[in-house]
Amino acid sequence: MNLGFLVKDFRISSRKFTAATVLNSATLAWFFLLILYLPQAPFGGYISQLVFVCSTIFWSVIGSFFSLRLSRRTLLISSIFLGTISTIMIAFAQETIFEFVCLLLGASLGLGLPSSMALAADYTVVEERGRVSGTIILATFIIAFVSIAIIWIFSLAAVGIALLLAVLRSSSFLALAIDKCERLVPSVKKKIRLPVTANREFLFYIFPWVMFSIASSLAWNVIPPQTYAAELVPLTILRYVFIALFGLAAGVIADRFGRKYIIIIGLIVLGVAFALLGFSLSNTGVIWIHRLWYVYLAxxxxxxxxxxxVFLTVPGDLSDLDSREKFYALVVGIFSVGAIPVPDFSGVLPVNSLSQILSIILFLSIVPVLRSKETLHESKIQKRRMKEHMEKIVKIIKQTEDTDHDKEKS
Structure with missing residues (x-):
C-alpha cells in the first residue's frame, strides 16, 4: 500500500513523529479501554467512573497552570508512572480505597494528556498537523482493537485486564526513550489566561465539541444495555474500526481542504445517526429496522x-508555545464530559423524542462553526494546490519527453 500521500511534505522528523504518535496513542487507548472496563472492576460502578472523570478534569486544569514551571519530560514521566501504578492497583484495591485509586487514575490522565497533545502540536506545522493527528487516532484504535481482541480471545478476568492496561500505560515510556519530549523554546513567564479568552475563535470551535460530548453521553440513555450486552465487544470493535479509518481520512482532508469541513460533516453525520437510532429502537418489532442500530454505530x-x-489539530493551530497546554487542557476537560455516566432517564423521556432532541442540538451546533475562521489559511490551501498542479505538469512533460525519446530510438 502506497502511503506517500500521508507523509508527503512532512517537516517533522521521523524520530519526533514516532515519539508523538507512541506517546499520544498509548495514552488515549489506555483511556478508552479504562472507560470501557472500569465498571467491570471488582468495585467499579457509577461513583468510581464519576470520580475518575472529575479527577481528570480537575488535574488537567491544575496541570495547565503549572505546566510552564515544570519540565515537560518530568511531567510526562510522573504521569505515566502514576498511571501505571494506579492501573495495577485496580485489580488489588479494596473497596475502601477504590475511589482513591480512581482519583489517581484521573490525575495521571489529567496531568499528562494535555502535555502529550501539546507535544504533537509543537513538533508539527499547520500544513501537516491534520495528517499527524489522523495517524495518532489510527494508531490509538489499532491498539485498542488489539487489546480488546486479546481480552476477548483469552477471556481475561479483572486482574488480567488491569495488568494488560498497565502494560499499555507504561508503553508511553517508549516515546521518552525515542525523544527528549521537551518544549522547543524556553517559555517566557506571563500572565496566565483561560484559552477561551485568549482567542475568540477557539470558542466557536469549542461549542460544537461541548454539544458533541453531551450528546454522546446522553446517547447511552437511548441504547438499552441489556439488549446488546452479549454483542458489546464485537460492536465496540466495529465502532473502533470506523473511528480509526475515518480518523486517518479526516486528517488528510483537514490538511487539504481545512478543518471546518470535517466538523460540519461530522455533526451532520451524527445528527442523522441519532435520528436513525431513535427510529430503530422505537420500531423493535421489525428486524431490519431494529438493525439500524448497527448503522448508528458505524x-x-x-x-x-x-x-x-479536529480537536487534536485546532488547539495547536490557534495557540502558541506558551499557551498550548491550556488550550489542550480545556479540550481534555470537555472531552471527559462525554465519559461521565448519566443516570438512566429513558422512562421519563421517550427514546424517539430524546434522539430527535440530540439531532437538533447537533445540527444547531453547525452555526458557530460557520462563523469561525478557518485555521488552515486559504494561502496554505492555494499553495498546496499550486504545488500539486505544477507536479502534474512536470509529470506530463516528463512522460511526453520519454515518449518522444522512445519514438526517436525506434
Missing part, C-alpha cells in the same frame, strides 16, 4: 474519528 464512528482529529 456513523458515530465516522464522527468520532473526525472530531478527534
Amino acid at each position: 456513523l458515530s464512528g465516522v464522527t468520532w474519528g473526525s472530531f478527534f482529529v
Whole structure:
C-alpha cells in the first residue's frame, strides 16, 4: 500500500513523529479501554467512573497552570508512572480505597494528556498537523482493537485486564526513550489566561465539541444495555474500526481542504445517526429496522474519528508555545464530559423524542462553526494546490519527453 500521500511534505522528523504518535496513542487507548472496563472492576460502578472523570478534569486544569514551571519530560514521566501504578492497583484495591485509586487514575490522565497533545502540536506545522493527528487516532484504535481482541480471545478476568492496561500505560515510556519530549523554546513567564479568552475563535470551535460530548453521553440513555450486552465487544470493535479509518481520512482532508469541513460533516453525520437510532429502537418489532442500530454505530464512528482529529489539530493551530497546554487542557476537560455516566432517564423521556432532541442540538451546533475562521489559511490551501498542479505538469512533460525519446530510438 502506497502511503506517500500521508507523509508527503512532512517537516517533522521521523524520530519526533514516532515519539508523538507512541506517546499520544498509548495514552488515549489506555483511556478508552479504562472507560470501557472500569465498571467491570471488582468495585467499579457509577461513583468510581464519576470520580475518575472529575479527577481528570480537575488535574488537567491544575496541570495547565503549572505546566510552564515544570519540565515537560518530568511531567510526562510522573504521569505515566502514576498511571501505571494506579492501573495495577485496580485489580488489588479494596473497596475502601477504590475511589482513591480512581482519583489517581484521573490525575495521571489529567496531568499528562494535555502535555502529550501539546507535544504533537509543537513538533508539527499547520500544513501537516491534520495528517499527524489522523495517524495518532489510527494508531490509538489499532491498539485498542488489539487489546480488546486479546481480552476477548483469552477471556481475561479483572486482574488480567488491569495488568494488560498497565502494560499499555507504561508503553508511553517508549516515546521518552525515542525523544527528549521537551518544549522547543524556553517559555517566557506571563500572565496566565483561560484559552477561551485568549482567542475568540477557539470558542466557536469549542461549542460544537461541548454539544458533541453531551450528546454522546446522553446517547447511552437511548441504547438499552441489556439488549446488546452479549454483542458489546464485537460492536465496540466495529465502532473502533470506523473511528480509526475515518480518523486517518479526516486528517488528510483537514490538511487539504481545512478543518471546518470535517466538523460540519461530522455533526451532520451524527445528527442523522441519532435520528436513525431513535427510529430503530422505537420500531423493535421489525428486524431490519431494529438493525439500524448497527448503522448508528458505524456513523458515530465516522464522527468520532473526525472530531478527534479536529480537536487534536485546532488547539495547536490557534495557540502558541506558551499557551498550548491550556488550550489542550480545556479540550481534555470537555472531552471527559462525554465519559461521565448519566443516570438512566429513558422512562421519563421517550427514546424517539430524546434522539430527535440530540439531532437538533447537533445540527444547531453547525452555526458557530460557520462563523469561525478557518485555521488552515486559504494561502496554505492555494499553495498546496499550486504545488500539486505544477507536479502534474512536470509529470506530463516528463512522460511526453520519454515518449518522444522512445519514438526517436525506434
